[in-house]
Amino acid sequence: MKPFNYSRAADDKAAVTSARGQGARYLGGGTNLIDLMKHEIEQPDALVDVSRLPHEAIEETGDGVRIGAAVTNSALAGDPIIRERYPLLSTALLSGATMQLRNRATTGGNFLQRTRCQYFYDTQRACNKREPGSGCDAVGGLNRFHAILGASEQCIAVHPSDMAVAMVALGAHVETALGEGSGRTLPADALHRLPGDTPHIDHQLRHGELITHVVLPKAAEHQLYRKVRDRSSYAFAVVSIGVAFDLLEGNFMNVRIALGGVAHKPWRAARAEEILEGKAPSPELFAKAADAELAEARGYGHNDFKIPLMRRLIIASFGEMTAKQENAA
Amino acid sequence: MYPLQLTINGKAHETNVDPRVSLLDLLRENLGLTGSKKGCDHGQCGACTVIVNGRRINSCLSLAVSHDGDEVTTIEGMASDDGLSPLQAAFVRHDAFQCGYCTPGQICSATALLEELERGEPSVVTKERVELADEEIRERMSGNLCRCGAYNNIIDAILEVAEARA
Ligand SMILES: Cc1cc2nc3c(=O)[nH]c(=O)nc-3n(C[C@H](O)[C@H](O)[C@H](O)COP(=O)(O)OP(=O)(O)OC[C@H]3O[C@@H](n4cnc5c(N)ncnc54)[C@H](O)[C@@H]3O)c2cc1C
Numbered sequence: 001m002k003p004f005n006y007s008r009a010a011d012d013k014a015a016v017t018s019a020r021g022q023g024a025r026y027l028g029g030g031t032n033l034i035d036l037m038k039h040e041i042e043q044p045d046a047l048v049d050v051s052r053l054p055h056e057a058i059e060e061t062g063d064g065v066r067i068g069a070a071v072t073n074s075a076l077a078g079d080p081i082i083r084e085r086y087p088l089l090s091t092a093l094l095s096g097a098t099m100q101l102r103n104r105a106t107t108g109g110n111f112l113q114r115t116r117c118q119y120f121y122d123t124q125r126a127c128n129k130r131e132p133g134s135g136c137d138a139v140g141g142l143n144r145f146h147a148i149l150g151a152s153e154q155c156i157a158v159h160p161s162d163m164a165v166a167m168v169a170l171g172a173h174v175e176t177a178l179g180e181g182s183g184r185t186l187p188a189d190a191l192h193r194l195p196g197d198t199p200h201i202d203h204q205l206r207h208g209e210l211i212t213h214v215v216l217p218k219a220a221e222h223q224l225y226r227k228v229r230d231r232s233s234y235a236f237a238v239v240s241i242g243v244a245f246d247l248l249e250g251n252f253m254n255v256r257i258a259l260g261g262v263a264h265k266p267w268r269a270a271r272a273e274e275i276l277e278g279k280a281p282s283p284e285l286f287a288k289a290a291d292a293e294l295a296e297a298r299g300y301g302h303n304d305f306k307i308p309l310m311r312r313l314i315i316a317s318f319g320e321m322t323a324k325q326e327n328a329a
Numbered sequence: 330m331y332p333l334q335l336t337i338n339g340k341a342h343e344t345n346v347d348p349r350v351s352l353l354d355l356l357r358e359n360l361g362l363t364g365s366k367k368g369c370d371h372g373q374c375g376a377c378t379v380i381v382n383g384r385r386i387n388s389c390l391s392l393a394v395s396h397d398g399d400e401v402t403t404i405e406g407m408a409s410d411d412g413l414s415p416l417q418a419a420f421v422r423h424d425a426f427q428c429g430y431c432t433p434g435q436i437c438s439a440t441a442l443l444e445e446l447e448r449g450e451p452s453v454v455t456k457e458r459v460e461l462a463d464e465e466i467r468e469r470m471s472g473n474l475c476r477c478g479a480y481n482n483i484i485d486a487i488l489e490v491a492e493a494r495a
Pocket residue numbers: 025026027028029030031032033034035050069073095096097098101104105106107108109110111112113114160161162163209210211212234235236237371372373
């Protein structure tokens with residue numbers, strides 16, 4: 001590991017000031033950053049510890065909830081309000097990593113964790129994300145875990161977070177601070193970006209921009225998170241889905257769908273949402289929505305199976321959620 | 330070097346650390362507490378599990394310098410003058426290990442797990458309420474790998490202690 005300075009920020013302003021230098025990085029729980037520093041993939045010269053900033057509360061705000069960026073993944077998953085009103089989020093968090101890791105991992109850090117692409121981790125291999133312009137060994141290499149939507153020839157990595165998929169499906173907003181009282185609020189689905197020609201940039205935040213809170217709107221009536229993985233615990237998603245909607249007189253309202261394990265960001269399934277909105281649930285409709293969303297999906301060899309798998313996951317998730325509805329009626 | 334104050338197994342420590350030192354290396358290399366083990370050093374195996382402020386964490390993925398003021402419990406802090414902790418005794422009774430390398434991490438992990446159960450904290454297999462069952466313990470212990478494959482006996486040992494407490 002390369003030497004670095006360590007400091008603990010007292011408040012947002014101090015954090016942002018300390019993180020101004022090009023080589024400075026924020027430290028949350030460190031469960032991703034420290035790992036990458038051990039591999040010398042990340043080589044910051046200064047770490048600004050934001051894990052003890054006073055952003056550790058989960059507060060109700062009118063219809064919604066405001067979550068501090070330093071809230072740990074286990075505290076968030078176990079919070080009574082989150083469990084009751086946002087089970088999609090609680091389930092997504094609990095299906096990620098392990099209790100040991102979730103006890104350290106923070107809400108801010110989880111959003112900004114980096115890809116698990118094995119070539120990104122292997123410094124002997126070509127990777128445009130790690131070293132711009134060096135190439136991408138995943139295209140034409142082992143790419144079972146890689147993207148089927150929105151990828152580029154420069155990078156086919158996926159974002160690995162379960163939590164971020166849930167946040168996008170729930171319509172969350174991310175609040176940031178960036179010095180001199182400036183900061184902004186952006187929708188969770190605008191936080192990450194597609195790789196294009198600049199895959200070394202994961203997200204839209206500027207250097208030194210600090211995530212301070214995440215705001216959830218009023219909870220949807222029907223929510224589901226499903227994760228498909230190679231073993232039943234302690235594994236990243238092969239694919240996953242977060243679904244939230246209301247029903248008005250039996251018709252879909254406010255449908256939001258986010259897909260995990262398929263793209264460089266949690267993938268908002270806008271086309272599928274549009275097809276479902278206002279309609280009555282039916283297996284034919286679910287298939288039509290899934291097909292529309294995946295019309296431009298493409299595999300890279302080992303991950304071709306993700307296309308039919310994702311299709312079935314979308315259809316099965318809506319089937320399960322609306323079957324419950326029929327039984328209740 | 331950065332000054333650091335820590336309470337480890339009830340005893341106060343004051344020391345100076347290079348910020349690159351993990352909590353695991355601080356315990357093992359600087360303080361001679363070699364009970365916590367280094368398996369992978371990347372957060373994947375759980376051999377380094379210790380309890381910090383009542384919560385289990387992977388000490389290999391945590392910088393020592395970020396733990397100023399924290400209370401740490403390691404395997405060395407489990408037994409008391411009255412003997413082994415209930416979990417330690419149950420591990421022996423159930424033959425819940427072979428080589429023993431993962432055992433300190435397993436016992437620290439399971440010790441914190443019992444508290445999580447008591448607080449009613451959910452896991453992904455929890456339905457409405459936490460129920461003591463094989464599946465629940467397996468899910469909660471999935472962060473502790475055992476290359477000798479002593480899993481069945483580990484689960485039996487933990488379930489026995491959890492049931493006795495319930
Ligand atoms: C073995 C293993 C298995 C895992 N399995 C899963 C899984 O199944 N599903 C899953 O979703 N995740 C999984 N994870 C990843 C884990 O969820 C992340 O490592 C964790 O959420 C990152 O949070 P952190 O607070 O530790 O982030 P850090 O490691 O502290 O930081 C991550 C990044 O975020 C930045 N950052 C941190 N806080 C802020 C802030 N407030 N504002 C701006 N930037 C910030 C840091 O600079 C860094 O770039 C796994 C990790 C491991 C090691």
